[in-house]
Amino acid sequence: MSTIRDVSALSGVSRGAVSRVLSGDSTLRVSAETRERVLAAARELDYVPNHAARALRTSRSSTLALVVPDVTSAVFAELARGAEEQAGAHDLTIVLARAEQLAADSTWMQRVVGEGRVDGVILQAPDNAPDRMVDGIVERGMPLVLINSADDGPVATLVLDDAAAIRVAVEHLHALGHSDIGFVGGVPGGATAGRRLNGFQRAVSQLGLHTRPEWSTTIGYSGDDGRRAVAALTRTSALPTALVVANLNAALGVLAELHARELRVPDDISIVALHDVWYADATWPPMTTVRMPLRELGAAAVSMLLAQKPGEPADHRVVHFPPPQLVPRASTARVPAS
Amino acid sequence: MSTIRDVSALSGVSRGAVSRVLSGDSTLRVSAETRERVLAAARELDYVPNHAARALRTSRSSTLALVVPDVTSAVFAELARGAEEQAGAHDLTIVLARAEQLAADSTWMQRVVGEGRVDGVILQAPDNAPDRMVDGIVERGMPLVLINSADDGPVATLVLDDAAAIRVAVEHLHALGHSDIGFVGGVPGGATAGRRLNGFQRAVSQLGLHTRPEWSTTIGYSGDDGRRAVAALTRTSALPTALVVANLNAALGVLAELHARELRVPDDISIVALHDVWYADATWPPMTTVRMPLRELGAAAVSMLLAQKPGEPADHRVVHFPPPQLVPRASTARVPAS
DNA sequence: CTGAAAGCGCTAACAT
DNA sequence: ATGTTAGCGCTTTCAG
Numbered sequence: 001m002s003t004i005r006d007v008s009a010l011s012g013v014s015r016g017a018v019s020r021v022l023s024g025d026s027t028l029r030v031s032a033e034t035r036e037r038v039l040a041a042a043r044e045l046d047y048v049p050n051h052a053a054r055a056l057r058t059s060r061s062s063t064l065a066l067v068v069p070d071v072t073s074a075v076f077a078e079l080a081r082g083a084e085e086q087a088g089a090h091d092l093t094i095v096l097a098r099a100e101q102l103a104a105d106s107t108w109m110q111r112v113v114g115e116g117r118v119d120g121v122i123l124q125a126p127d128n129a130p131d132r133m134v135d136g137i138v139e140r141g142m143p144l145v146l147i148n149s150a151d152d153g154p155v156a157t158l159v160l161d162d163a164a165a166i167r168v169a170v171e172h173l174h175a176l177g178h179s180d181i182g183f184v185g186g187v188p189g190g191a192t193a194g195r196r197l198n199g200f201q202r203a204v205s206q207l208g209l210h211t212r213p214e215w216s217t218t219i220g221y222s223g224d225d226g227r228r229a230v231a232a233l234t235r236t237s238a239l240p241t242a243l244v245v246a247n248l249n250a251a252l253g254v255l256a257e258l259h260a261r262e263l264r265v266p267d268d269i270s271i272v273a274l275h276d277v278w279y280a281d282a283t284w285p286p287m288t289t290v291r292m293p294l295r296e297l298g299a300a301a302v303s304m305l306l307a308q309k310p311g312e313p314a315d316h317r318v319v320h321f322p323p324p325q326l327v328p329r330a331s332t333a334r335v336p337a338s
Numbered sequence: 339m340s341t342i343r344d345v346s347a348l349s350g351v352s353r354g355a356v357s358r359v360l361s362g363d364s365t366l367r368v369s370a371e372t373r374e375r376v377l378a379a380a381r382e383l384d385y386v387p388n389h390a391a392r393a394l395r396t397s398r399s400s401t402l403a404l405v406v407p408d409v410t411s412a413v414f415a416e417l418a419r420g421a422e423e424q425a426g427a428h429d430l431t432i433v434l435a436r437a438e439q440l441a442a443d444s445t446w447m448q449r450v451v452g453e454g455r456v457d458g459v460i461l462q463a464p465d466n467a468p469d470r471m472v473d474g475i476v477e478r479g480m481p482l483v484l485i486n487s488a489d490d491g492p493v494a495t496l497v498l499d500d501a502a503a504i505r506v507a508v509e510h511l512h513a514l515g516h517s518d519i520g521f522v523g524g525v526p527g528g529a530t531a532g533r534r535l536n537g538f539q540r541a542v543s544q545l546g547l548h549t550r551p552e553w554s555t556t557i558g559y560s561g562d563d564g565r566r567a568v569a570a571l572t573r574t575s576a577l578p579t580a581l582v583v584a585n586l587n588a589a590l591g592v593l594a595e596l597h598a599r600e601l602r603v604p605d606d607i608s609i610v611a612l613h614d615v616w617y618a619d620a621t622w623p624p625m626t627t628v629r630m631p632l633r634e635l636g637a638a639a640v641s642m643l644l645a646q647k648p649g650e651p652a653d654h655r656v657v658h659f660p661p662p663q664l665v666p667r668a669s670t671a672r673v674p675a676s
Numbered sequence: 677c678t679g680a681a682a683g684c685g686c687t688a689a690c691a692t
Numbered sequence: 693a694t695g696t697t698a699g700c701g702c703t704t705t706c707a708g
């Protein structure tokens with residue numbers, strides 16, 4: 001590995017000047033010829049600045065951590081892409097981590113946050129996250145943005161417009177003539193679950209549609225939770241003609257359980273789910289979904305983190321653009337003329 | 339942030355001794371009392387060693403990168419967990435990265451590999467990975483283990499026993515009385531695809547079963563590829579009574595397309611897929627799968643990376659334990675008495 | 677058994 | 693317009 005000394009020696013320019021040329025210091029005035037010599041030498045030697053030395057000197061790591069409950073969640077890739085693009089624009093690197101790891105391995109916080117391996121953290125905490133997850137970061141004075149969680153509090157937050165997405169789903173069903181609509185939601189107290197349920201109730205009442213308390217389940221977002229939700233729904237006297245499912249994973253379970261009970265989708269009941277990911281297209285029938293601006297969420301989270309000034313009150317934002325968008329497939333249809 | 343100086347001052351022990359006590363230097367003999375004073379001071383001051391300084395001094399980052407084509411692939415979480423556990427046992431941190439990012443952002447290689455932010459890389463290259471992805475890492479002298487890719491060559495590799503997993507699937511179908519078996523595989527030339535196809539052909543012939551060339555498709559692993567595979571299969575004169583699908587994502591598409599063509603699973607055709615992940619249980623019917631030792635793969639990859647000595651020939655290993663295991667669900671059944 | 681000191685590679689303040 | 697130098701925080705010889 002060649003160092004800045006080598007570049008200095010080869011180009012005959014001092015280390016200080018080399019450093020400033022190479023890091024694009026704008027306040028620097030060097031002759032074009034000197035700059036060229038430095039650049040040529042650096043290229044010649046395949047010079048790459050040593051990260052540890054730079055980090056030690058500047059006390060910044062130029063790295064941000066993106067921590068999510070489940071990297072495997074299909075929505076995550078888009079989020080990560082948005083964050084990486086935005087970070088790249090600022091010459092920052094994103095490292096991905098699993099919240100489970102953060103929770104399970106008490107040394108993670110110490111190693112990554114305590115030792116200063118990152119300059120900031122974007123965290124989507126699991127619904128049941130222990131407070132110390134957030135506290136541990138804040139206490140260490142590490143900049144932090146919480147995504148898709150509560151939308152207030154002492155820590156900066158950024159959320160999707162869950163209510164708007166649900167409204168898109170409800171409007172779609174309304175346009176298809178449905179008036180009896182049920183809701184498969186997340187566990188009460190869950191970060192996004194409340195916003196989605198509220199959004200559902202508001203949309204239904206504003207559009208003059210009909211629902212019943214027992215048509216709303218709040219069991220959870222997993223595939224199994226979806227199955228259980230259907231089991232619960234079928235215990236009610238009459239089923240709605242359509243279901244808004246607040247999460248696509250749950251929607252898979254919903255679909256499976258409806259099949260098991262020989263209810264046909266969309267003939268007997270229409271389904272529309274939140275989040276548009278690849279397997280929405282690989283279910284049977286293919287699932288009508290609402291696409292949410294996840295990439296923008298990732299990008300905005302990075303921007304918020306960078307904009308954070310110590311001492312200023314925590315910012316709370318909502319990603320409004322692009323608005324949630326319906327992706328019509330085959331799981332929704334006109335309400336049958338009964 | 340308190341530094342080692344502060345600990346030294348507070349404890350009245352020299353910096354050198356403090357460093358050795360704190361990093362658990364085994365060759366060190368200190369009085370129990372001195373050690374206690376140091377530990378107490380460190381605790382008192384919430385001392386955490388600065389990562390950049392340590393990395394600069396030791397020229398090791400204590401960090402490994404785990405790079406995969408698709409973090410969203412459900413198999414990935416388990417792989418990551420295995421790697422993280424093994425890494426943690428050696429006081430190493432794993433950072434996750436997306437291969438797409440590596441390919442798209444030419445600065446990633448420079449930043450992460452070139453600047454020495456990591457000590458080694460575990461890479462699952464996408465099937466269509468450009469050679470420079472691997473070359474860029476090797477050229478920089480960075481230790482590298484390739485997982486689930488080719489199983490030879492100048493770079494160390496670690497693969498799952500794909501053939502054994504396929505054999506488990508075929509044996510299961512055999513036990514259910516199937517003798518006409520088809521195969522939905524990945525694109526030819528794909529890293530794992532060849533091993534799986536070979537495994538299939540070998541298992542079928544060893545068990546005295548029957549297949550036909552046109553019952554083997556090699557379109558790909560995506561949900562859409564699965565749909566296309568079924569479309570291709572149904573163009574053949576007669577369908578097999580069972581299908582081994584080399585990837586669960588493709589299996590979702592297979593299931594959807596069979597539904598669309600009103601073929602019943604498992605009544606008309608049985609399906610068994612590779613990789614057991616959550617949504618195997620959320621399909622209709624729930625999918626019989628073969629579980630593979632992904633966690634062990636992750637752990638073993640870390641071990642291989644650590645065992646790597648420069649100058650020694652590249653190691654090529656296969657993860658044999660625990661062996662692939664059948665997870666029976668409802669997508670397979672006895673062959674119908676025709 | 678413990679202390680002193682060099683130096684990892686870089687940047688930024690200060691000299692020239 | 694370029695060169696010099698101190699020092700970021702740590703580990704690790706080497707002397708004591």
